[in-house]
Amino acid sequence: MNKLFMSLREESARKEFLADEAAYCQRFSLSEAQCAAILGRDWQAMLDLGGSIFYIYKLAMMDGLSMQYLGGVFTGMSEAEFKAAMLAGGRTDV
Amino acid sequence: MNKLFMSLREESARKEFLADEAAYCQRFSLSEAQCAAILGRDWQAMLDLGGSIFYIYKLAMMDGLSMQYLGGVFTGMSEAEFKAAMLAGGRTDV
Amino acid sequence: MSEVIWGLATSHVPSIGAAMDRGMTADPVWAPLFEGYRPARDWLAQNRPDVAILVYNDHANGVDFDIVPTFAIGTAEKYQVADEGFGRRPVPHIEGDPDFSFHILHHLMDENFDLTVFSELDVDHGFTVPLSVWTPEPGDAWPCPVIPIMVNVIRYPQPTAARCYALGQALGRAIAGYDGVRTVGILGTGGMSHQLAGARAGFINPTFDHMFLEAIEKDPQKLAELSREEYIREAGSEGIELIMWLVMRGAMNAQVRKVHSVYHVPASNTAAGLALFDNRPA
Amino acid sequence: MSEVIWGLATSHVPSIGAAMDRGMTADPVWAPLFEGYRPARDWLAQNRPDVAILVYNDHANGVDFDIVPTFAIGTAEKYQVADEGFGRRPVPHIEGDPDFSFHILHHLMDENFDLTVFSELDVDHGFTVPLSVWTPEPGDAWPCPVIPIMVNVIRYPQPTAARCYALGQALGRAIAGYDGVRTVGILGTGGMSHQLAGARAGFINPTFDHMFLEAIEKDPQKLAELSREEYIREAGSEGIELIMWLVMRGAMNAQVRKVHSVYHVPASNTAAGLALFDNRPA
Numbered sequence A, B: 001m002n003k004l005f006m007s008l009r010e011e012s013a014r015k016e017f018l019a020d021e022a023a024y025c026q027r028f029s030l031s032e033a034q035c036a037a038i039l040g041r042d043w044q045a046m047l048d049l050g051g052s053i054f055y056i057y058k059l060a061m062m063d064g065l066s067m068q069y070l071g072g073v074f075t076g077m078s079e080a081e082f083k084a085a086m087l088a089g090g091r092t093d094v
Numbered sequence C, D: 001m002s003e004v005i006w007g008l009a010t011s012h013v014p015s016i017g018a019a020m021d022r023g024m025t026a027d028p029v030w031a032p033l034f035e036g037y038r039p040a041r042d043w044l045a046q047n048r049p050d051v052a053i054l055v056y057n058d059h060a061n062g063v064d065f066d067i068v069p070t071f072a073i074g075t076a077e078k079y080q081v082a083d084e085g086f087g088r089r090p091v092p093h094i095e096g097d098p099d100f101s102f103h104i105l106h107h108l109m110d111e112n113f114d115l116t117v118f119s120e121l122d123v124d125h126g127f128t129v130p131l132s133v134w135t136p137e138p139g140d141a142w143p144c145p146v147i148p149i150m151v152n153v154i155r156y157p158q159p160t161a162a163r164c165y166a167l168g169q170a171l172g173r174a175i176a177g178y179d180g181v182r183t184v185g186i187l188g189t190g191g192m193s194h195q196l197a198g199a200r201a202g203f204i205n206p207t208f209d210h211m212f213l214e215a216i217e218k219d220p221q222k223l224a225e226l227s228r229e230e231y232i233r234e235a236g237s238e239g240i241e242l243i244m245w246l247v248m249r250g251a252m253n254a255q256v257r258k259v260h261s262v263y264h265v266p267a268s269n270t271a272a273g274l275a276l277f278d279n280r281p282a
């Protein structure tokens, strides 16, 4: 799965992925759960299924999503709430 | 130059190389001397211009040449002479 | 004989680079950080070294996913800026110094550091953001050639903090024994506290960060004794990047003089820090 | 607690593999070598370990030209046989043992060895030829899972012989501390004297090789004290591969019992050697 994310460094690969995501996933011999997590943009599931954050973030960037958006997803906040928490000094109590 | 030799691990690359060697060399931004050494199969020049023996050998293999043939080239012997020298116990005096 | 004249420790958060690339440095969110950088940048502009050594980590951009070197050095004449998935940052490529790289490599190998060698390498924000913190307007070229030293901080098991500090000390000896340049700047990058993924995402620990900023100057040995687990617990899973500051610090003298330091929260999801030290006797 | 039960040192010349793959082992040029292997193979067939560790070098097949790790370990579940330019050798792929790999990795990192980690790796003749020397007819699978440890011997500066021996000693401690398997075989590969390129191509030094075969059993410390330059002068530019035998030897007991050894010239351009040691107390 990380190999797929890594491949998205190339402009041409990003285009191919966006043109047919399911077909692109098939090239990397992923499990069904991994495929489903990617197609459904289930970011927590990608982490749980072995994705590393720096790799997963490549997909998020392609979608125009920020690390702060992902931070919100992982902690059950909206992006705005997560940003506000960071502006207030970050989550110091976890 | 080593990068070019390395690329010959792939069957498809070997075919492309053989189809048009000069064009293939151009893709790897080699110096003219390096290109000429490859096209002319000047094995000693490839070494002198920075080629490493394990990489150069990939080109030799493609040409159906053995490491013993190369040994002859480097030492001014025919392949048969070099083989005979090895069968006699190798070059113990160099 | 070459001499480390300064050490610069700085976070390398991609959004710091993005804020600069998009002209957002006067934005209220960003202004305090960039105002904080100014005294360091002014001093650095007056103290240009012959060559710099930049200790950083790659974030799955320059190195393939299937290979993780613990410590690596670049020996290239030139390093290109990596495309991390949104095109290359609009900054100059980096000139290297292969002769100095090989000198350092030989020396470190003979001191029993098992380096991986990159003869080609694209460098990502972990490398270019610190260069931008140092030199916001490089024009066509960075102030001097730069040699990359890469540390694995993103996949367990990372090198220990003690090993990083020892690497820095050996690097200092390698630099002292080199005749090809006179003055060297060294950059340690990453940190400060942050965690990107999981339930602790957004974690910031200002107490630990302030302790670290103080100790990196006055008592680096104390920081070298912390375990991987302590770094991750106290600074977050990505805050362990701070071990790279110890490589920089190890290459410097026991006594250094602080020129300037800054601490700011947040830079995106991260606590950002900068510390600049003069390594010359007063 | 796991135990190294045997150590096998062997040359990995590609033509040894080719002779086997093409059924030329009874050929007059090859017969003495393969006859010499027979007692070792018979003994090994009776002494199958739970897992093997194979110390080898890649020859520009599994790893890209632009990255050279000094020491690396594979952590994969499976290693494919590399295409070196003439198709893959017709031998089985290799099953790995990720759990044991990670145990060794952690242990070696904490003993200050700076390993590079391969989570994927194709292995070339440096790996598969020793497996074939051990097991000429593997059928569908090799006798047990095998973990690759890779050493840079083809690009200067190689690790010193002393560092290789120290790595072996630390590896021995890592193995002793692992509960997941019981018995381990360890293979050190490469050598013996040979030089492939340049004016000294064809160089063979039987005096050095015989000294080495004797000392690897009885006085490995003496071999660990030789410099890179001494190896290259005495054993040829590719003969420096012999430092990999020291990794194997370091993982074994101070006293080992020689089961069998062979020395033969030539295998292609190389002096070929084999030495098999039983590591169990008599």
Ligand SMILES: [Fe+3]
Pocket (backbone or CB within 6 Å): C012, C059, C126, C190, C191, C241
């Ligand atoms: Fe980072």
Ligand SMILES: [Fe+3]
Pocket (backbone or CB within 6 Å): D012, D059, D126, D190, D191, D241
């Ligand atoms: Fe070899």
